[in-house]
Amino acid sequence: MPSYYPSHLQDFHDLPVHTFPADEEHDARALPDAASVAWRLSTECEYAFEPIWGRFLDQVRAEDVTALVIGPWWEDWDASSVDPVLELIASDARRLPNLRGVFVADVESEETELSWIVQGEVTRLLRAWPGLRELGVRGGEHLAIEPLRHEGLRDLWVESGGLPAAPVRALGACEFPALERLELWLGTSWYGGECTPEDIDPLLAMLGRCPELRHLGLQNSDIQDEIALALSSAPVVAGLESLNLSMGTLGDDGGAALLAGQPLTHLRSLDLDHHYMSEELTDRLRAALEPHGVRLALAAVDARYDSENRYVAVGE
Structure with a gap:
């Protein structure tokens, strides 16, 4: 079974991730070229974010920066909302005219659990950078999305152990004419996941x-x-x-719906890992799709867990 729990990004926006030093005592001359890396800003849970951001803008050619990764932004292990950080970054948009990718909350469980991450209004980044192409978000609590049209966004992904319904509904009211990839971890009701099929339908219509x-x-x-x-x-x-x-509580009802619905033979890949389907159902999926060249991922959850004990791959 694959491991799904989030870890620090090693690469982002096709660039290696490089952490800007949080400590003031470093040689700015040793920093890499501004356009050669995705810059990770982290307080290391002991510094203030604002002065780190100020030094970053002063010591790196900000006009050449194309990707930002926001790590821990809080001090003293108090995981406060990221919203003030998003507001600070967006206020300096004019200094980063070539920014094309942002990832918000590159945080591991040793720093804070996924379900404890307190998000903010991430669409302020899309408003600040009309040319932004990639936006990644980790954490669902207090995640806010304002409906908007954005011409440049190509890749949007949200990792969550429990995604509230409101941001999913707001996404359904957005317009992303250039969008190529969307990935949402909707999560479980145990950790704030509120989405219902009625919330998913408008999203699918928008897509x-x-x-x-x-x-x-x-x-x-x-x-x-x-x-x-x-x-x-x-x-x-x-x-x-x-x-x-993948990663959810898919069982025979869901697998049968996929088989009985519209053709899926045009797909290059269908990932159903971490499922609760019977062997008979997975055999039917293989027989229906693999002869057409569809790559199937069908790793099942431990057989000890039946339909009454299903769990998602990532909750807390």
């Missing part, structure tokens, strides 16, 4: 109006069967090259 979309992941959900049923007739599926429904 059906994204002509460039090629990958869709709706993952890590305790309503995975219902999501599979919704996707079985959603027009967006016809344009996809890959579909990821």
Whole structure:
């Protein structure tokens, strides 16, 4: 079974991640070229974020920076909301005219658990950078999304142990004409996951109006069967090259819905790892899809867990 729990990014936006020193006592001349790395800003849970941000803008050619990764932003192990940090960064947008990728909350469990990360209004970054192409977010608590149209965004992903319904509904009201990839970890009700099939339907309708979309992941959900049923007739599926429904509680009802719905033989890959389907159902999926060249991922959860004891791959 694959390991899913989030860890620090090693690469982001096709660049290696490099952490800007939080300590003032460093040689600025030793820093890499501004455009050669994705810059990670971290307080290391003991410094203040604002002075680190100020030194970063002063010591790195900000106009050449293309990717930012925000690590821990709090002091003294008090994981406060990231919203003031997002506001600070967005206020300096004019100094980073070539920024194309941002990841918010590159945090491991040793720093704070996924479900304890307190997010903010991340669409302020999209408003600040009309040319932003990639936005990654870790954590769902207090995550806020304001409906908007953004011409440049190509890749959006949210890792969460429990995603509230409000940001999912807001995404359904957005317009992303250039979007190529969307991945949402919807999570479980035990950790704030509130999404229902009624929240997913408008999102799928919006994605059906994204002509460039090629990958869709709706993952890590305790309503995975219902999501599979919704996707079985959603027009967006016809344009996809890959579909990821892994990490959740997918069982025979969801697998049967995929088989009975619209054809999936055009897909290059279908990821259903961490599932609760029977061997008979997985055999039927292989027989229906593998002869057409679809790469299937079908690693099952331990057989000791039956339909009454399902769990998602990542919760707390």
